[in-house]
Amino acid sequence: MPAAAAQSSSQPTTQPNTLTLKHDEGTTTVKKNPQRVVVMDEEALGWMFALGLGNRVVGLASSYLSPTDISGGKLKPSVLKDGFYARGKLNNPSFVGSWTAPNLETILSLKPDLIVRLTWDGNQNYDKLSKIAPTVGYQEGGTGFWQKGLRDLARVFGKQVQAEQIIKQAADANRADARKLQAAGVFSKYDKVVVLAPFSGGNTWAYSSVRLIDDLRSLGFKDGLKIGSATLGIGAQISDEGLLGIDKKTLVVLFPPGGQFNGADAFLKTPVGQRLAAQSVLYTPEAFSPYSGPLTSIRNSNEMTRLILEKLK
Template sequence: MKAFLFLAALSLASSSSAQTSTVQTSAVPTSASRPAVARGLPALTIRHDEGTATVPMNPRRLVVLDEEALGWIYALGLSGRVVGLGSAVLGPADLTPAGKVKPERIRGSFLARGTIGAATFVGNWTAPNLETILSLKPDLIVRATWQGNGNYVNLSKIAPTVGYSEQAAGYWKKGLRDLARVFGRQEAAEKVIVQVANTDRANARALLAAGVFRTYPKAVVISPFQGGGTYLYTKTRLIDDVRALGFKDGLKANTTTLGVGDVISDEALLGLSRDTLVIVYPPGGQYNGAAAFMASAVGQKLKAQTVVYTPEPNSPWAGPLVSIRNSNEVTRLILERVR
């Protein structure tokens, strides 16, 4: 159950119920027949978290297999090149008969930060439909990944594929910078990275001026799941943004699952000192257990030192656009708490 719940967290909310199909390895084109390679485009060798890929410069047709990678594409202003989109949370009910994401599912969500309405849905991020991806003739496939994630070999036979793990050093900055080199948009990437840092500095000053750190020098980020299990995040998922605001860690995890956090006991939470701010960062969809946690004995005990921060629908866990929103919204919630 623990592994299942954490995998659900990794995939933003829950696995999509979209019907997916795979093709046999023999049905996937060899590297010699890849569309991008066949056109003889100038290429760049990228070392990523799943290996090494030779990627055509300035590719025009992108398949993006999850919201994490989509956030980087959005940050570089390249959403118009996305011809295929995978997701952790979208399913058949979110699609038009033509296999596009319904406009009402895009509105009000992270997906609305770019132009994605023309992209064809290619299935769940962990088991995309390889036949659909093949039919889209992508020049490049981009995805977030983790140790043990499948399909890299088959995806690479369709088009150059790059994958980035949130456990790895630099995570979204490395992914963003690698893609920026591919598209010749290094200046844009550095500008957005600086924007993140400037946002954090401005918000840190606001928190300091309000005396927040005298009350709460420490903070924890927890994610309560409906039906059981509360995770303490130790890396990547909001906690890095909270540290950038100036907070120290209120708890240390003895172990981590997939490198980003682990289950925290009620006893450990009840042992938190009053100078530790508790930031509840719920998973999405049916796994959101924030309301149940706040109504529990533990949630009520910590209520006076807790803020609940809800990300946008379809939001990635991390990335430049996410970090800017995290910094601004968490700062706003904290300032409201201490006033």
């Protein structure tokens, strides 16, 4: 072996094996290219899917799943083929509880080297999760929150190019669909929009940030309803009186939550729902879908454009 080669091979690498992320719950040192990841919600799962890393997910927390979706602590194969879960390659992940009530014992047994989650004011368990593995959290109401989370994960996995490509794809989808709506004269009939989430039990929320409304703004709509102080930075519960104040040039998008929380059918049977029916469209997300993220944004743009154009026929 030449002397120069021998000297080179004995020198330590200058590339550190870790990096430090500043996120909404603190500063965390993360091992690069982790192999075992626990995601605490579908939003974080969507970021992993967007980077082509669904097979690294060993544990999934969700408030959508019911006991009938689980067998032996794992998501049933049939569930993995349904809705948003089929968007990426999931390799038999364990169910680790809900967003707010994680099963810490199960997570510990999975020996993750990274935990990713959404967070909000008052969310708990960060300290407990951080004792198990490096944990990063992103606040849903924050500006550009999913882009930040996606880019941070891309740095961890060396997938920066893929992250920028799919962020651009989402923006391009919004621009292309905005042109279709403009060409069809949509904004002469509806220049404003409001996104309502009718929950089972009778409560209705109006979203002011992140949840579908950002994509509709990118399509060219203005806000059709002034929302007061937003809870968790994303929206507020709204009264029937407030709903009756929506004018005729405002498109009402009913965007119900998933699964057992979906109250859209009941809402449409109420006097307020019937009053707004002529200017309403119902947008049903995929089963197990996150509220936001690049894959969701692209679907939001394309499907909402299709529904709106059908509405105006």
